[in-house]
Structure formats: C-alpha cells, structure tokens
Amino acid sequence: MAKDKPTKLRARMPRGFADRGPGELVPTRAMLETIRKVYELYGFEALETPFIEYTDALGKFLPDQDRPNEGVFSFQDDDEQWLSLRYDLTAPLARHVAENFDKLPKPFRSYRAGWVFRNEKPGPGRFRQFMQFDADTVGAPTVAADAEICMMMADTLEALGLAGQFVIKVNNRKVLDGVLEAIGLGGDENAGRRLTVLRAIDKFDKVGISGVRDLLGAGRWENPEAKSGDFTKGAGLASSEVDLVLKFINASPQMTGRDSEYLTREQFDEWMATLPEHERGQFLYDERAGWAGSYVNYKTCDMLERAFGSNAKAAEGIKELREIGNLSYFAGYRTDRIRIDPSVVRGLEYYTGPVFEAELTFEVKDEKGRPVRFGSVGGGGRYDGLVGRFRGEAVPATGFSIGVSRLASALSYLNTDAAPEFGPVVVVVMDRDQTAHYMGLVGTLRQAGIRAEMYLGNPKNLGNQFKYADRRNSPCVVIQGSDERANGQVQIKDLIEGAKAAAAITDNAEWRESRPAQFACTEGELVEKVRELLDHHGVPHGAALG
RNA sequence: GCAGCUGUAGCUCAGUUGGUUAGAGCGCCGGUCUGUGGAACCGGAGGUCGGUGGUUCGAGCCCACCCAGCUGUACCA
Numbered sequence: 001m002a003k004d005k006p007t008k009l010r011a012r013m014p015r016g017f018a019d020r021g022p023g024e025l026v027p028t029r030a031m032l033e034t035i036r037k038v039y040e041l042y043g044f045e046a047l048e049t050p051f052i053e054y055t056d057a058l059g060k061f062l063p064d065q066d067r068p069n070e071g072v073f074s075f076q077d078d079d080e081q082w083l084s085l086r087y088d089l090t091a092p093l094a095r096h097v098a099e100n101f102d103k104l105p106k107p108f109r110s111y112r113a114g115w116v117f118r119n120e121k122p123g124p125g126r127f128r129q130f131m132q133f134d135a136d137t138v139g140a141p142t143v144a145a146d147a148e149i150c151m152m153m154a155d156t157l158e159a160l161g162l163a164g165q166f167v168i169k170v171n172n173r174k175v176l177d178g179v180l181e182a183i184g185l186g187g188d189e190n191a192g193r194r195l196t197v198l199r200a201i202d203k204f205d206k207v208g209i210s211g212v213r214d215l216l217g218a219g220r221w222e223n224p225e226a227k228s229g230d231f232t233k234g235a236g237l238a239s240s241e242v243d244l245v246l247k248f249i250n251a252s253p254q255m256t257g258r259d260s261e262y263l264t265r266e267q268f269d270e271w272m273a274t275l276p277e278h279e280r281g282q283f284l285y286d287e288r289a290g291w292a293g294s295y296v297n298y299k300t301c302d303m304l305e306r307a308f309g310s311n312a313k314a315a316e317g318i319k320e321l322r323e324i325g326n327l328s329y330f331a332g333y334r335t336d337r338i339r340i341d342p343s344v345v346r347g348l349e350y351y352t353g354p355v356f357e358a359e360l361t362f363e364v365k366d367e368k369g370r371p372v373r374f375g376s377v378g379g380g381g382r383y384d385g386l387v388g389r390f391r392g393e394a395v396p397a398t399g400f401s402i403g404v405s406r407l408a409s410a411l412s413y414l415n416t417d418a419a420p421e422f423g424p425v426v427v428v429v430m431d432r433d434q435t436a437h438y439m440g441l442v443g444t445l446r447q448a449g450i451r452a453e454m455y456l457g458n459p460k461n462l463g464n465q466f467k468y469a470d471r472r473n474s475p476c477v478v479i480q481g482s483d484e485r486a487n488g489q490v491q492i493k494d495l496i497e498g499a500k501a502a503a504a505i506t507d508n509a510e511w512r513e514s515r516p517a518q519f520a521c522t523e524g525e526l527v528e529k530v531r532e533l534l535d536h537h538g539v540p541h542g543a544a545l546g
Numbered sequence: 547g548c549a550g551c552u553g554u555a556g557c558u559c560a561g562u563u564g565g566u567u568a569g570a571g572c573g574c575c576g577g578u579c580u581g582u583g584g585a586a587c588c589g590g591a592g593g594u595c596g597g598u599g600g601u602u603c604g605a606g607c608c609c610a611c612c613c614a615g616c617u618g619u620a621c622c623a
Contacts, residue, residue, distance in 0.1 A: 015615085059623065071622060087623070120622055121547090199621095232620070349623045430581070459580085466583040481581060495583070502584050512582055 016122030017129055022421050028408045031160060032113055032133065035402065038156045039111040039135050042148070047110040049092040051117075055082035057095045059350070059389070073119050085117040089134040090350075090386065090399060097138050097397075098390030106139035113404065125374075125406055134380075136399030138387060143320050146354040146382055147327035149400045153358055153378065154337045156402070160411065165362045166377075168337060171344035172321050173351045173381070175304060176201075178314025179248045183241040196235040197245065202345040204249055205375070212249065216242045244307075249343045251303040252296070296335040297325035304342065320354055346379050355381035356400060364413040374410040378402040422539045423472030424451035425530060429459035430481040441478060441490065441526065448527040449542035450534065469495060475539045476530065484520065492529055493518040496537050 013019065020028075036046075055074055073085040086092050089112055097108060113133040122128055135152065137145045150168050157166045176198065180186065185194050200215035207220065214220035219234035237245070272280055301322045308314040321340050328338040346355035358378040380400030387395035425445055427438050438454045445452035455465045469477045479491040494517035501516035521529045534541050 091623085118622070121620095124617090126622090347623070428582090432580095461579070462582055463579070464583095468583095470583050477582090479582080483581090491581095493582075498583070506585065508585060511584070512579095515582065518582080 014128075016120075016127050018127060024408070024412075026421055027412065027415070028131075028404065031408055031411065032404065034159050035133050035156055035404075036111070036113070038152065038159050042109075042135070042152045042155075044109045044111040044135050047093070047096065047112045048114065049086075049089070049096055049112065051085055051115065052083050053086055053092055053095060055084040057390075058084050058086065058091045059386075071119050073117050086114075087118050088116050089114060089132050089401065090136070090383065093134070093136055093138070093399070094383075094386040094397070095390065097395070098387050101391065101395075104138075107145070108138040109136070110138075111135040125409065127405060130406070131404035133402040133404050134399055136397060138397040139395060140398070141384075141396040143323045143354070144327060146320075146356075146398045147324045147331075149380065149398055150324065150338050150356055151328060151331055151333055153356065153380075153400050153402075154333055157358065160407070161414070162360070162411075164336075166337075166358060166360050167339050169339055169341040169344045169357045169359060170321065170324055170354060171340065171342055171346070172317035172354050174317030174320065174353060175248075175308065175314045175342070176317075176345065178308055178311040178317060179245060181313060182308060182311050183237065183244055193235055197237070198345050200235060201245065201249060201343060204343040209246065209249070213242055213246060216245055247307055248304070251307060251342050252300045252340070297329070297338075297340045298322075300340045300342070301325060317353070324354060346381055350383045350386050351381040352384040353382035354398070355379070358400075358402070360410055362414075374406065376403070377407040377410060421473065422451075422537075423469070423474040424453045425476055425478060426465065426469040426472065426474050427452065427454045427478045427480075428462060428465040428469075429455050430462065430479065431485075432459060434480075434485070437485070438480070441480070441523070444527060445478075445530060448531070449545065450527070450530055451541065451545070466493075466495075475537055476533055478526070478530075479518075488523050489520050490523055490526055491518055491520050492526075492533065494533055 055072070058072065072087055074082055075084075077083050093110065093112070097104060111134060113131060115129055116132050117129050119128060120126075135149065137149065150170060153168050154166075157163075177186075180190075180194050180197060184190075185197065197216060200212050203215060204212050207215070211220055215232060215234050216237045217234050217239065218236065220232045301318055304314070304318045304321070309318065324338070325335075325340055344355055344357045346357055356379060357376050359376055360374040378401055380398070382396070382398040384394050384396045387397055427442050427445075429435065429438055435454070442452045442454045455468060457464065457468060459465065466477065474495055476495055477493045479493060480489070484490055493515070497517035501514075502511065505511045505514065505516070519529075531541065533539075540546075
C-alpha cells in the first residue's frame with residue numbers, strides 16, 4: 001500500500017448539543033448570578049443534586065416495557081437498575097426532600113441551577129441539554145407561596161433588565177379540571193381525551209381561537225384554508241362542549257395592549273359600583289398612575305366564576321386565582337406583570353393547582369429579518385403529589401423553573417451592543433534566550449491583577465505575535481528588544497488606539513514606520529502604565545475581574 | 547414519527563444537453579518581513595462531489611434506496 005491517507009475521524013458533536021464559548025459563557029454567568037441574588041433575597045437556599053437519578057424516582061416508566069420512557073437518556077447500572085439523566089430539576093428536588101424529610105426545615109425553600117437532558121428532537125432554541133434555574137417551596141400549602149413565586153419571577157426578570165417586556169401568566173389546574181368535568185370528561189376513563197383537550201388549549205398561542213376550535217372538534221389541518229398538509233386528529237367534542245372550553249379560554253377582558261387596565265376615575269367608580277360591598281375595599285384608585293390595581297385579574301376571575309363557578313373544583317381554583325391576584329396587587333404587581341390567563345396549561349402531568357408561565361412580550365428579528373418569538377422562558381406551578389410519591393402523605397410544594405439557555409439567547413438579542421470580551425496583555429518574544437525575563441514581566445503583571453501571558457507560539461515573526469494579540473482582542477502588547485532591555489525599558493503598544501489610527505494609514509511602510517499608539521516606559525513603570533491604559537479603555541483588571 | 551426543502555473545500559456558492567485532471571471568492575497556513583497588527587503581492591494545504599447500488603462507453607449531473615441537515619408538524623413527564 002502506498003501512502004494511503006489515514007482515515008480521518010470526523011470531528012462532530014451530537015445534534016441537539018452545543019459548545020459554548022466565552023461569548024455565551026460570560027453573559028450567562030452574569031445572568032445566573034443575578035438570578036441567584038434575587039432568589040437569595042427571597043430567602044431561598046442553595047441545593048445541588050446529581051445529574052443522574054434512578055429512573056423510577058424521576059417518575060416515568062412505561063408500564064408495558066422494561067425500558068424507561070423515550071425522551072429520557074437512560075442506561076442500566078451494573079446491578080441492572082435503570083438510571084436516567086434528569087430531565088428537570090423538580091423531580092430530583094422531590095426525591096431530595098423525601099429522602100431528607102426529617103432533617104429539613106419546613107417549609108423548605110431552595111433553589112438550584114443545573115443542566116437537564118431530554119432525548120427529543122432538537123429544534124431552533126431547543127436543545128437536548130439545557131440549563132434550568134429553579135426555586136421551590138416545599139411544605140407550604142398556602143396560596144401565598146404560589147403568589148410569592150410569581151412575584152419573585154417578576155422581580156428576577158426585572159433584575160435581568162426585562163422590565164415591561166414580560167408577563168407572568170397564571171392559571172389553575174383545578175379550574176381546568178373543573179371545566180373538563182363540566183363537559184363530561186371527568187374520571188380515569190377519559191384521561192386520554194382530557195390530555196387531547198389540554199393540548200388543544202395549550203396551542204392557543206400558536207394556532208389561535210379557530211385552531212383550538214378545530215382541535216377540540218374533529219381536527220385541524222396544517223393549512224386550515226386549503227385543508228392540506230398534516231392533519232391533527234381532534235378531541236372530538238360536541239360543539240356545545242367546544243363552546244364551553246372556548247368560553248373558558250376567552251374568560252379574560254379583551255385586551256389590546258395594556259390600556260384596558262388604565263381607567264379614568266369615572267370608569268373606576270362605575271366599575272366599583274358593580275362590585276359587592278365587601279369586595280370594594282380591595283381596590284383603590286391611584287390618581288397619579290391612573291390605574292386600578294388588579295382590575296383585569298378581577299374581571300377574569302369574575303367571568304370564570306359566572307361560567308364555571310357551579311363546579312366545586314373550578315370554584316376552588318378560581319378562589320385561589322383571586323387570592324393570587326389580590327396578593328400580587330397588594331404587593332404592588334399590576335396585571336401587566338402578573339396576569340391571570342386561562343389559556344395557560346403547562347406541564348401536563350404533575351401540577352395540581354396554580355400553574356405559571358413566564359412569557360417575553362417583545363419581538364425581535366433574526367439575521368434574515370424574520371420575527372423570532374421567544375415565548376415561554378420559564379414555568380412552574382403547584383405539585384402537591386410529587387414528594388408524596390415517596391411518602392405515605394401528600395406534601396404540598398410549589399416552584400418555578402427558568403429556562404436559562406433560552407432566556408440567555410433572548411437577552412443576547414436585546415444586548416446587541418454587548419462589549420467585546422478583552423483578552424490578556426501579551427508580552428511578545430523578541431529574543432528567544434530571554435524567555436525567563438519575559439516570563440518575569442508577565443509575572444509582574446499577573447501579581448498586579450492584570451491578565452497577562454507570554455506568546456508561546458513560534459516567535460520568529462514579530463508580526464505573527466501581533467496578529468495573535470489582535471485575535472485575542474488584547475488591549476495592548478508589551479515589547480522588549482535588546483535596545484529596550486539595555487535601557488531597562490519596555491515598549492507598550494496600545495492595540496485599541498492603534499486600530500483606530502490604522503484606519504487612516506493605507507501604506508504598509510508608513511504603517512510600520514509610524515508605530516501608532518506605542519510608547520516606552522521603564523520596567524518599573526510597567527504595571528502603572530498598563531493599568532492606565534486598561535482603565536482608559538475600560539478593560540477590567542484586579543478586583544474588577546471578579 | 548409525518549411532510550417539504552437542501553446536501554460540491556473550513557464558510558458562501560459556481561459547475562453547460564451526462565464528456566478529459568471538479569472551480570471561484572472568502573477564510574486558513576507559509577513567504578516577501580528575526581523590530582511592528584491592517585493593506586498588497588507570491589506560494590501552499592485543504593474534496594470519499596452526503597452514502598450505497600443502478601442506468602451508461604462515460605455520472606457531481608439521470609434513477610432507486612439510505613443517511614444527514616434545515617423548516618414545519620406531532621410528541622415534549
């Protein structure tokens with residue numbers, strides 16, 4: 001065999017996964033830190049659980065198969081027990097609480113950030129590994145715990161600079177269950193159809209009211225007008241039942257923007273007159289702001305009450321929603337931040353009460369000018385049954401999860417002018433036999449808290465070393481040849497200033513000759529001069545590096 | 547899973563009715579240049595034309611199947 005090329009191993013990464021460079025890691029780290037601070041302020045404490053749990057602890061095992069549910073990365077331990085990579089942070093928390101129940105203070109308030117894994121088809125903004133940042137209160141049955149979670153989420157998103165660009169939507173599974181009961185879908189035998197109905201409601205955002213109508217009835221075509229494309233089989237409800245469900249989804253004052261909650265004094269008084277006496281005290285008119293607190297939430301609950309209040313389960317849920325609305329209102333959260341929205345369904349399995357969803361309300365365009373909708377960047381709710389699976393008794397719990405990766409990408413669209421990440425100061429090598437001395441210069445800078453390195457590549461060409469520094473986005477390079485060394489001096493070249501100066505120079509000879517933005521100083525002044533230069537360009541060093 | 551679209555160099559893409567040794571720009575590496583980033587000039591590396599089979603004297607091009615990617619849809623505890 002002559003010189004056959006060795007078969008190259010193709011470097012590739014499994015789809016649905018991603019490498020992340022400094023451009024993503026640095027802002028994400030800052031974001032996590034912001035979230036953590038808010039959670040801590042609310043009195044939650046840190047907790048970390050492993051990536052891997054016993055599959056049954058995660059809650060899903062197909063009954064007829066000896067394999068765990070697809071969608072979960074699973075494998076067998078050497079004792080043949082099934083293990084899985086966690087697909088959210090809630091089930092592991094439930095396991096932790098159940099396992100340490102007697103040791104933990106109750107209510108137990110904890111937060112945790114971490115990677116979760118889902119073996120599903122990846123898509124734009126959907127990965128098979130992504131990060132969540134959760135906060136949960138375990139052992140508190142009160143609706144105040146749910147309301148608090150909603151408020152904390154609103155605070156968190158505001159701390160991230162998203163004020164006015166999000167809404168926390170709230171619904172209640174009890175109301176949903178009541179509605180389903182009302183259309184005769186109660187009981188275990190209707191579990192399948194219930195699911196279909198819930199999914200149809202969940203699609204309200206995507207397919208609109210007519211789409212939901214189709215999905216609740218016979219079914220929906222991908223292209224409704226042409227009746228072409230994929231056909232999704234519907235729930236097969238009778239038209240009166242469909243109407244009832246639609247009435248539920250629509251049980252919210254029609255809002256165009258936020259205007260409907262800004263009432264004139266006259267409108268406010270008019271509205272107050274419609275309220276029962278004992279309810280009126282909850283609402284005050286704010287002359288300065290011209291708004292009436294939880295008016296929209298109140299109206300929503302009102303409409304739900306009228307339509308479904310006769311069902312006991314729904315009535316209970318509506319009462320809880322009302323309470324969340326009121327608690328938020330008294331805490332100063334208007335309905336543009338925490339809004340009751342009956343179309344929110346959320347995680348179809350383990351939620352038992354209030355459910356929440358954080359949605360970003362702004363739109364941006366991608367590179368091709370097409371609108372990008374971020375939609376939900378987090379969600380949660382009450383799951384009173386999850387911990388109880390490990391114990392004889394029900395343990396109430398409520399929590400919220402932020403989709404860190406998705407939120408980070410949304411934020412990156414907002415902060416398009418994010419400052420570029422600066423590289424280290426590069427000490428170039430002019431004389432190979434002076435490596436020790438160059439390393440000494442580097443060490444001096446490092447001791448002063450300045451990121452610095454000596455060029456470790458082939459030092460033959462000085463130009464290459466500048467190119468390297470340029471590519472690292474270094475603020476400056478330090479140069480010392482034999483001339484400088486003889487005088488105990490170094491040259492400091494300001495690459496940022498130099499780049500600006502370069503724009504005016506077209507001739508290479510002139511470029512080299514002029515040595516833009518370069519100055520000499522003694523070795524003793526090195527730290528001081530570099531610091532000045534870094535400060536001048538706003539490059540962090542010392543304590544600012546964090 | 548289903549449907550549509552797309553697969554040619556690291557990237558963006560040419561490649562004629564099927565015809566010799568598959569090209570360009572950008573990028574990358576090296577040199578001009580062992581004391582200066584950009585620009586310029588010169589040189590170089592880099593290709594199983596997504597894969598397999600078929601039709602043909604001859605396939606990057608035609609046919610079949612497969613694979614991958616994108617988009618939508620379904621599922622998403």
